Amino acid sequence: MDKKLKLGIIGLGTVGQGVVKVLSPFDDIEIVGAAVKNLSKKRDVEIKCLTDNPFDLANNVDIDVIVEVAGGLGVYDVLKTAIKNKKHIVTANKELLARHGSELFDLARENDVIIMYEAAVAGGIPIIYPIKSSLSANSFSSVAGILNGTTNYILTKMEEDNLSYHDCLLKAQELGYAETDPTGDVEGYDAMYKIAILSNIAFNKRIDIDKIYREGISNISSLDMKLADEFGYKIKLIALSKKMNDLSGNECLDIRVHPMLVSKNKSLADIKNATNAVMLDGFPVGEVMFVGAGAGEFPTASSVVGDILTIKSEFNSNGEILPMTVCHHSDYANQINIEDTINCYYLRIKAANTPGTIGKIGLACGKYNINLSCILQKGVNDDRSATIIVITEECYEKDINLMIKDVEQTSEVRVLNRIRVM
Amino acid sequence: MDKKLKLGIIGLGTVGQGVVKVLSPFDDIEIVGAAVKNLSKKRDVEIKCLTDNPFDLANNVDIDVIVEVAGGLGVYDVLKTAIKNKKHIVTANKELLARHGSELFDLARENDVIIMYEAAVAGGIPIIYPIKSSLSANSFSSVAGILNGTTNYILTKMEEDNLSYHDCLLKAQELGYAETDPTGDVEGYDAMYKIAILSNIAFNKRIDIDKIYREGISNISSLDMKLADEFGYKIKLIALSKKMNDLSGNECLDIRVHPMLVSKNKSLADIKNATNAVMLDGFPVGEVMFVGAGAGEFPTASSVVGDILTIKSEFNSNGEILPMTVCHHSDYANQINIEDTINCYYLRIKAANTPGTIGKIGLACGKYNINLSCILQKGVNDDRSATIIVITEECYEKDINLMIKDVEQTSEVRVLNRIRVM
Numbered sequence: 001m002d003k004k005l006k007l008g009i010i011g012l013g014t015v016g017q018g019v020v021k022v023l024s025p026f027d028d029i030e031i032v033g034a035a036v037k038n039l040s041k042k043r044d045v046e047i048k049c050l051t052d053n054p055f056d057l058a059n060n061v062d063i064d065v066i067v068e069v070a071g072g073l074g075v076y077d078v079l080k081t082a083i084k085n086k087k088h089i090v091t092a093n094k095e096l097l098a099r100h101g102s103e104l105f106d107l108a109r110e111n112d113v114i115i116m117y118e119a120a121v122a123g124g125i126p127i128i129y130p131i132k133s134s135l136s137a138n139s140f141s142s143v144a145g146i147l148n149g150t151t152n153y154i155l156t157k158m159e160e161d162n163l164s165y166h167d168c169l170l171k172a173q174e175l176g177y178a179e180t181d182p183t184g185d186v187e188g189y190d191a192m193y194k195i196a197i198l199s200n201i202a203f204n205k206r207i208d209i210d211k212i213y214r215e216g217i218s219n220i221s222s223l224d225m226k227l228a229d230e231f232g233y234k235i236k237l238i239a240l241s242k243k244m245n246d247l248s249g250n251e252c253l254d255i256r257v258h259p260m261l262v263s264k265n266k267s268l269a270d271i272k273n274a275t276n277a278v279m280l281d282g283f284p285v286g287e288v289m290f291v292g293a294g295a296g297e298f299p300t301a302s303s304v305v306g307d308i309l310t311i312k313s314e315f316n317s318n319g320e321i322l323p324m325t326v327c328h329h330s331d332y333a334n335q336i337n338i339e340d341t342i343n344c345y346y347l348r349i350k351a352a353n354t355p356g357t358i359g360k361i362g363l364a365c366g367k368y369n370i371n372l373s374c375i376l377q378k379g380v381n382d383d384r385s386a387t388i389i390v391i392t393e394e395c396y397e398k399d400i401n402l403m404i405k406d407v408e409q410t411s412e413v414r415v416l417n418r419i420r421v422m
Numbered sequence: 423m424d425k426k427l428k429l430g431i432i433g434l435g436t437v438g439q440g441v442v443k444v445l446s447p448f449d450d451i452e453i454v455g456a457a458v459k460n461l462s463k464k465r466d467v468e469i470k471c472l473t474d475n476p477f478d479l480a481n482n483v484d485i486d487v488i489v490e491v492a493g494g495l496g497v498y499d500v501l502k503t504a505i506k507n508k509k510h511i512v513t514a515n516k517e518l519l520a521r522h523g524s525e526l527f528d529l530a531r532e533n534d535v536i537i538m539y540e541a542a543v544a545g546g547i548p549i550i551y552p553i554k555s556s557l558s559a560n561s562f563s564s565v566a567g568i569l570n571g572t573t574n575y576i577l578t579k580m581e582e583d584n585l586s587y588h589d590c591l592l593k594a595q596e597l598g599y600a601e602t603d604p605t606g607d608v609e610g611y612d613a614m615y616k617i618a619i620l621s622n623i624a625f626n627k628r629i630d631i632d633k634i635y636r637e638g639i640s641n642i643s644s645l646d647m648k649l650a651d652e653f654g655y656k657i658k659l660i661a662l663s664k665k666m667n668d669l670s671g672n673e674c675l676d677i678r679v680h681p682m683l684v685s686k687n688k689s690l691a692d693i694k695n696a697t698n699a700v701m702l703d704g705f706p707v708g709e710v711m712f713v714g715a716g717a718g719e720f721p722t723a724s725s726v727v728g729d730i731l732t733i734k735s736e737f738n739s740n741g742e743i744l745p746m747t748v749c750h751h752s753d754y755a756n757q758i759n760i761e762d763t764i765n766c767y768y769l770r771i772k773a774a775n776t777p778g779t780i781g782k783i784g785l786a787c788g789k790y791n792i793n794l795s796c797i798l799q800k801g802v803n804d805d806r807s808a809t810i811i812v813i814t815e816e817c818y819e820k821d822i823n824l825m826i827k828d829v830e831q832t833s834e835v836r837v838l839n840r841i842r843v844m
Contacts (some may be wrong), residue, residue: 126556134548
């Protein structure tokens with residue numbers, strides 16, 4: 001008979017309870033104990049040995065694998081202890097991996113254990129392990145995705161029900177899609193951690209998350225949604241990472257999270273509500289897209305338990321580690337500054353409806369070598385001002401910023417919103 | 423230094439040459455030789471040792487892995503010989519796996535070697551290995567997909583350019599998307615092999631392909647396309663496999679390939695041209711979809727080389743086999759007959775435009791307990807006949823067949839097309 005794989009679980013919140021439920025039919029896996037903050041809290045699942053000190057698990061010689069589904073940076077030292085005690089790690093902790101992944105992977109390599117983290121990016125969607133296995137022949141040129149379900153839900157509602165950002169945020173909070181303090185989601189932090197992890201494995205480089213440009217969705221108005229729709233776009237919070245050359249011709253990574261106008265012809269435009277999607281572009285595979293639930297008790301448990309079973313399957317055969325799961329790179333990526341990135345831009349401009357205003361905008365664009373792709377003025381507002389929509393061709397971010405500064409020097413013109421176009 | 427992994431390649435057609443090109447940067451993998459039909463044919467790639475006898479490779483003691491990208495059933499004995507000689511197999515051969523997979527997997531298990539076949543289903547899309555690894559915690563209820571690029575290209579063209587099936591087939595042949603004899607694609611054989619393989623791994627059962635119901639796309643007219651569009655559907659060739667209970671309450675699999683009306687709200691409706699997509703529904707993951715190129719030199723090579731690298735990565739560590747890739751099931755699925763499946767149906771009916779015709783159709787439906795979801799007659803044709811479109815609610819296939827027989831007994835009514843609805 002196979003040896004039982006013995007787990008210690010850190011965190012028995014929604015995901016932790018999902019993991020325990022999903023594991024119940026697997027007789028060859030035993031939960032030795034779980035660490036929780038509050039020992040007396042009522043839970044859906046029963047664990048024979050609860051502790052409020054996670055180090056009890058990290059130091060327990062009976063445990064083979066630590067399953068960390070608590071989240072946050074507080075578990076860093078616990079995981080280091082567990083790794084030093086030769087325990088494999090399965091974690092869903094995107095923030096910890098994005099901030100301290102390098103140190104943890106180094107430590108894991110030194111201790112001949114592995115860290116699996118399928119659930120850290122895009123919940124139930126298999127993406128981490130497929131990149132490392134089936135897609136391992138590829139050299140990727142870009143990774144782009146809708147990696148945060150909360151913001152995608154809010155943007156979908158804004159678009160479908162023509163509601164304001166704040167009304168949709170409230171609705172998302174009522175339904176439990178958004179937290180009481182929604183900052184981590186709506187300001188793009190969650191998506192930033194995830195794109196850092198994806199960039200790390202797709203491009204085999206260490207990523208400095210402090211260099212990732214990040215912008216949330218709170219500036220998107222339903223007017224922007226409507227205007228984008230007229231031009232054939234939807235507005236999505238896109239996490240993007242692509243290879244490019246910097247101004248000196250050196251290879252670098254352009255990594256960022258911000259709202260984008262996405263052409264309705266692109267598959268990412270069809271991703272609705274809390275669904276996540278990851279689009280990879282590489283050679284030889286071309287474009288592949290993975291779509292599914294990005295969060296939730298059971299989808300996340302699917303990935304966590306998938307990782308546990310993967311370890312289990314290796315564990316039985318010889319106790320050695322899965323070579324594919326070992327992180328071998330130690331170089332930091334050369335990450336480009338947002339000012340040096342190239343984009344098309346949507347600009348929503350409020351201008352005095354006086355002769356020559358459109359001319360001034362056109363001249364300012366010309367001054368910075370920015371070509372226009374579309375320009376539209378639809379009638380005149382009640383206050384006699386005009387709303388003008390401009391969509392540019394590709395230009396440097398620094399040039400669009402200079403152009404905006406320039407055009408706003410005349411008191412009649414204000415750029416009310418600027419959104420990059422995918 | 424790691425030991426080199428030594429390959430023998432059977433077949434140097436489009437995919438075989440793609441594999442050789444994609445392998446070129448991998449210094450730790452050596453192509454010992456390749457077997458081809460025609461030794462003197464000009465090729466894009468150079469192989470030091472060519473043979474026209476694939477058994478030379480199967481019997482070559484220097485070779486660790488046989489990469490079979492020739493296709494067809496002719497290589498069956500070669501692969502058996504290779505397996506008996508303890509060689510791992512990487513194959514893209516859907517027909518062989520669908521017809522003789524069980525025997526090959528049994529033989530591989532006896533000989534402690536593995537068979538990898540990511541490229542056999544949906545080309546470059548990672549789907550086989552993700553089901554076996556990241557998604558291994560799941561119990562699947564259904565697998566559905568657009569698994570044949572040729573037919574999806576033809577259906578997309580019919581829809582977008584309002585052309586006939588035959589015009590679009592000719593166009594697909596001109597562009598190299600369809601073969602001179604297109605039967606394998608347009609009659610659904612290719613998709614049938616693939617859904618058999620997917621059913622096998624998703625449901626852990628052996629599949630008898632002779633029990634898979636199969637229907638091609640040659641009966642789809644551009645009129646059906648247009649009418650489906652009016653009701654909010656696209657028409658796609660869908661390969662489907664789902665768990666259900668048969669009439670005696672026993673669990674069985676409903677596996678089939680045929681055209682379906684797919685609601686525009688479903689993601690599969692958005693899959694265009696030669697793109698493939700696989701949709702899995704399971705617990706705990708929910709719905710996940712994988713989209714990408716289903717064929718072609720490089721996408722297919724991505725999967726073949728991914729499999730080779732997966733074997734290589736294990737091979738280095740200890741020479742043991744990947745437990746996850748071993749096939750353990752030996753039971754045949756209980757496959758349901760198409761007559762006993764439950765579907766909604768689209769019927770395009772030609773009827774004499776006489777009083778009572780719609781009433782007769784309605785009565786016949788009532789007789790077999792078939793509820794109508796939509797019924798539409800749009801004016802009268804030039805020959806005074808009427809085109810009536812009916813979409814039913816769910817009913818047994820045998821009942822819709824009886825109803826059609828019944829209604830056609832009156833000379834005024836002919837059911838010109840019947841398409842199942844997804």
